[in-house]
Structure formats: C-alpha cells, structure tokens
Amino acid sequence: MQTLRRKNRSLPLVLDALHYLSHATVQQVYDWLNRPSTLREVSMSSVYRSVHLLQKAGLIKPLYFNENQASYSLRQPGNQQAHFVCTDCNRVRILAFPALSPWESLVSEQLGEAFQVHYSNFNVFGLCDRCNLEKQECDVPLSVQSF
Numbered sequence: 001m002q003t004l005r006r007k008n009r010s011l012p013l014v015l016d017a018l019h020y021l022s023h024a025t026v027q028q029v030y031d032w033l034n035r036p037s038t039l040r041e042v043s044m045s046s047v048y049r050s051v052h053l054l055q056k057a058g059l060i061k062p063l064y065f066n067e068n069q070a071s072y073s074l075r076q077p078g079n080q081q082a083h084f085v086c087t088d089c090n091r092v093r094i095l096a097f098p099a100l101s102p103w104e105s106l107v108s109e110q111l112g113e114a115f116q117v118h119y120s121n122f123n124v125f126g127l128c129d130r131c132n133l134e135k136q137e138c139d140v141p142l143s144v145q146s147f
C-alpha cells in the first residue's frame, strides 16, 4: 500500500470513496470526490489511474451490473456480496447474504478441485420498488384513472 500511495496521491481518496459508496463507477467516484463541499479537485485521469492500480493490486474488484460499464467495490476476502440491480434506473441494493459458499462449492463439484474460487459476484436483476410502482401506475387502464 505504501508503494501505491507514493505513486498516486488520489489512491487513498478513491479508497475512501469506495468505502463510503460501497460500489461505484469511475464517474460516480469522480463526482463524489469533486462534490462542492470537499473544496478539492481530483482529475478524472487520476481516478482512472487509481482504480487501475487498486484493481491491479487486488484491493478492489469490478462488478458488472450492465454491459456498458463496471462498478468497483473494495475486495474483502470471505465477505461476499450479492446485489439487486434495477434494470430501469440502475439503482443497486446490497443483499444481506451471509455467504455464497453453496455457489462457490458448485464450481468444485462441476469443474473439479483444481479450480480455486477467489470471490464470487451474485447479481439479481429486476425492477426496484420505485420503478415497479411507476410501471404499475402507468399500466392502469384509462377508464379506471378517471373520476
């Protein structure tokens, strides 16, 4: 970590951002670091460079909630996360799964003991409560909406 800090002063800031945000895209990290109340400016290239170095060092991991961009979260061995991803608004909620070891043990069962799982990433996709409510309100037939 010391060698990483010497190379890039924004590394601890990016780590703090990911700790606070839980998971975030590079743009979300950039926006959070440059929010007006911080009175500081961190360049987008510094955020990209930090994310690249942190991922290379194994301290953060990419999570692909959609095919367009990765979100990143701190890598915590033994602490697996599951996520509910809204396909409409892209809001992500962390699910309180104690562990995903049954999924990980399936890897050994199906692929063999020579395969070693480092971490797993379990995502469930659907509509969040807000988007689902909006959709239901839009689906109400016109004759019911009047009066």
Ligand SMILES: [Zn+2]
Residues within 6 Å of the ligand: 086, 087, 088, 089, 090, 091, 127, 128, 129, 130, 131, 132
């Ligand atoms: Zn939603």
